Amino acid sequence: MVNRIRAIAFDLDGTLIDSVPDLAAATNDTLRELNLPQCTEAEVRTWVGNGARVLMARALTHALGRDVTGSMLDDAMPLFMRHYERHLECHSRLYDGVIETLNELSAMGIRMAIVTNKPHRFTLPLLRAFGIDGHFELVLGGDSLERMKPDPLPLTHILDSWQLGHEELLMVGDSRNDILAAKAAGIASFGLTYGYNYGEDIGLSGPDAVCNTFADILTRLTATH
Numbered sequence: 387m388v389n390r391i392r393a394i395a396f397d398l399d400g401t402l403i404d405s406v407p408d409l410a411a412a413t414n415d416t417l418r419e420l421n422l423p424q425c426t427e428a429e430v431r432t433w434v435g436n437g438a439r440v441l442m443a444r445a446l447t448h449a450l451g452r453d454v455t456g457s458m459l460d461d462a463m464p465l466f467m468r469h470y471e472r473h474l475e476c477h478s479r480l481y482d483g484v485i486e487t488l489n490e491l492s493a494m495g496i497r498m499a500i501v502t503n504k505p506h507r508f509t510l511p512l513l514r515a516f517g518i519d520g521h522f523e524l525v526l527g528g529d530s531l532e533r534m535k536p537d538p539l540p541l542t543h544i545l546d547s548w549q550l551g552h553e554e555l556l557m558v559g560d561s562r563n564d565i566l567a568a569k570a571a572g573i574a575s576f577g578l579t580y581g582y583n584y585g586e587d588i589g590l591s592g593p594d595a596v597c598n599t600f601a602d603i604l605t606r607l608t609a610t611h
């Protein structure tokens with residue numbers, strides 16, 4: 387299925403960028419402001435993947451020891467957004483091989499997009515901070531469309547707007563949401579093992595290929611191209 391790929395939709399957190407150190411710092415600043423106990427970076431690593439609101443819901447539920455109410459979450463969100471804006475790229479880093487591999491894919495004429503569940507307002511600044519924004523023709527955040535991954539909407543949006551056949555678009559990501567969205571959109575997916583995925587093995591979600599490094603994407607693609 388991957389030998390006709392002309393475009394790739396990349397996940398962001400846990401795929402291109404290890405963003406958990408800054409997400410954890412912003413989460414803890416928010417908890418501190420609410421006089422709640424702190425969490426660990428390892429815990430945050432298992433809470434990332436469904437956007438900022440779900441991350442905060444998981445953090446607050448953990449800190450309170452009971453389900454968080456909708457109104458408490460509503461109150462916490464502006465605090466988190468303010469703190470994350472401040473931290474954004476301070477302790478985050480690009481994964482090994484990202485720059486070289488994106489350069490190579492661009493040189494091959496592959497069109498590239500970002501499909502992340504991260505709020506859109508943080509996505510472009512983060513890509514810019516790491517100097518990789520120029521590779522992406524389209525950047526979709528978790529709040530850019532009506533529904534986010536694992537819903538297929540962001541991927542069907544790319545299929546429609548770039549006039550691609552289902553066999554021409556590939557999703558690359560670290561989480562089951564990426565693989566589920568790809569399957570629901572009827573496109574192929576590669577799963578990365580070094581990301582977050584709630585501590586689960588990405589292979590269990592059934593991607594078309596499992597990659598241990600970002601550069602493996604290229605090996606897998608060119609092997610069948």
Ligand SMILES: O=C(O)COP(=O)(O)O
Pocket residue numbers: 397398399400434435436437438441501502503504505561
């Ligand atoms: O913000 C999140 O929860 C995860 O973002 P991602 O979709 O780029 O992994």
Ligand SMILES: [Mg+2]
Pocket residue numbers: 397398399400401435559560561581582
């Ligand atoms: Mg991810």
